[in-house]
Amino acid sequence: MIECRGVSFSYDGATPALDGIDLNIEDGEFFCILGGNGSGKSTFAKHLNALLQPDAGTVRVNGMDASDLELVYDIRSTAGMVFQNPDDQLVATLVEDDVAFGPENLGVESAQIAQRVREALKAVGLVGFERHETHALSGGQKQRVALAGVLAMEPRVLILDEASSMLDPRGRKGLMKACHALHERGMTIVMITHFMEEAAEADRVAVFQAGRVAMLGAPEEILTQADELARLNLDMPASCCLGRALRAKGVPICAQVREADMVADIAQAYAERSRTDIAGRPFASDPRIPDNVSSAIDSADALEPVIEISHLSYSYLLSARERRRWHKRSAVAGKSNKQALWGNDPSSPWALRDVSLTVRRGEFLGLAGHTGSGKSTLVQHLNGLIRPQEGSVYALGLDLANKKDAAAVKAKVGVVFQYPERQLFAETVAQDVAFGPHNLGLSQVEVARRVESSLARVGLDLATVGDKSPFELSGGQQRRVAFAGVLAMEPEVLVLDEPMAGLDPAARSDFLELIDRLHHGGLTVVMVSHSMDDLANCCDRIVVMNEGSVFAEGTPAQVFARADELKSIGLGVPAAQRMALALAEAGVPLRCGGLYTVESLADELVDLLIGRSDGPSNVADIAKSKTVAREEGC
DSSP, X not given: OEEEEEEEEESSSSSEEEEEEEEEEOTTOEEEEEEOTTSSHHHHHHHTTTSSOOSEEEEEETTEETTOGGGHHHHHHHEEEEOSSGGGTOOOSBHHHHHHHHHHHTTOOHHHHHHHHHHHHHHTTOTTOTTSBGGGSOHHHHHHHHHHHHHTTOOSEEEEESTTTTOOHHHHHHHHHHHHHHHHTTOEEEEEOSOHHHHTTSSEEEEEETTEEEEEEOHHHHTTOHHHHHHTTOXXXXXHHHHHHHHHTTOOOOOOSSHXXXXXXXXXXXXXXXXXXXXXXXXXXXXXXXXXXXXXXOGGGGSOEEEEEEEEEEESSOOHHHHHHHHHHHHHHOOOOOOOTTXXXXXXXXXXXXXXXXXXXXXXXXXXXXXXXXXXXXXXXXTTSSOOSEEEEEETTEETTXXXXXXXXTTTEEEEOSSGGGGOOSSSHHHHHHHHHHHTTOOHHHHHHHHHHHHHHTTOXXXXXXXXXXXXXXXXXXXXXXXXXXHTTOOSEEEEESTTTTOOHHHHHHHHHHHHHHHHTTOEEEEEOSOHHHHHHHOSEEEEEETTEEEEEEOHHHHHTOHHHHHHTTXXXXXXXXXXXXXXXXXXXXXXXXXXOHHHHHHHHHHHHTOOOOSSOOHHHHHHHHHXXXXXXX
């Protein structure tokens, strides 16, 4: 279906973005592309439907030369592409008009267009959203509209450029389910992703580095090579990390790229040991009900509140009179439980509904929730970017319903949006970072001090980057400059709305470390994330949003103990906890009963699978020798 020979491309004529790519993608194949930020993945994808033309070499799509301008229309009809940021792709005011745009330009008859729009919206879980305005949708909902628009064109090739980066766990699962259904019907899928669990589902995986193909093969061949993946700024799937940790501890078991396979192998190993273990081991607890939840003491309760939200409601669609009618109607009928497969009730006009919560000084608060649950609307209330329609928001003792107070708070509650590099605008890095402090009326000396200090806090040197255009920097450096611009205001609270979206695993880890340092340096941090692992690893407390309301609140252990309830609203639990739950269901008697990490889960499984030796026994040595033998056949 796709044939690339010697494909090279440069944006500036000097630095190659692609450097001699030779790659075939078969008709009907599910092909995944991995790589660090700046490795050439998106540039390559844009060559597959003639958005870019190679400087050298050839790209053929279904036999058509992508460099032939007369074939561009046919190529783009054959290969449909979904971009990483949906705002780059949406063109119409209403959802149904946007989805219909592609088929209309292909000359499809009106009756058939209507049918295609219905089917495409059903495929992405947006039935009922036809007349919704695209600008009022959440980022994840916009991404699904963009996907529906491509599906309505009925291409033979679907190219997904990190299309899942803004989706919640249910949305990512829904996307993969849709991709598998299309793949089974014969569609060629080309998926660019930073989620290793998605790559594990592909037929083949290519890893890009500096515009070249560094690795190519089946997922089992590529995703188990820990050292090589780390060198390329990538991770292994969590299941492989668990398998590798078990092997390091002497358990004779192979790492598997799919969690279900890893769980099945461990359960089988436990069953085999149980048949030969006379003593056995009784089932002690279920990892979905942590032993420490009932006695957990939230020490943050004693901390000073910096933001207090009380009975906050907000609608982008309703006037004040219409909101009053809704409240009366809801009081009579009760709250609707209707919910779409991928997310919200399309008939609900509420972005926020009766939200009350407190942010305490010095804490790291996580905000989780399905796509469209109200997270971004909520965080824009925290520094007065949106003023309350109903209820109240107080930040640092100031009432944000008051215009003057809201203006004063903006300097003390800094907000970093999704894709923070899009907040950049000045000619130089130093000017961009200085913009906020200048607007505070500070002296030149104080502004200069803040610029240098804030850049240093994000790991950048003023002397090195200060005079450069922010748009000359790498994506990761741009994101750091945007962070520095917020930090230069010296806020007391830092609010982050999905700050790691689109980053490769290495850059993601660097940014989490940066945020952790800022938190330990005294900042109160509020972070929105769709990554349950990030929330579990970083946060003191988590608030879960559902349909515009607070669904759950507590420590990570308390919140993730409610695995079934989280699943019912489109969320999940951290990967290690997910595998622990699956192992418990498979009959493996885990004892910890807390919030697992890969390491703690591996430690407990070692006890179950080979036992521990405190004396001169060589059980562990025997197991390690078995591991070596097994690995040769893995």
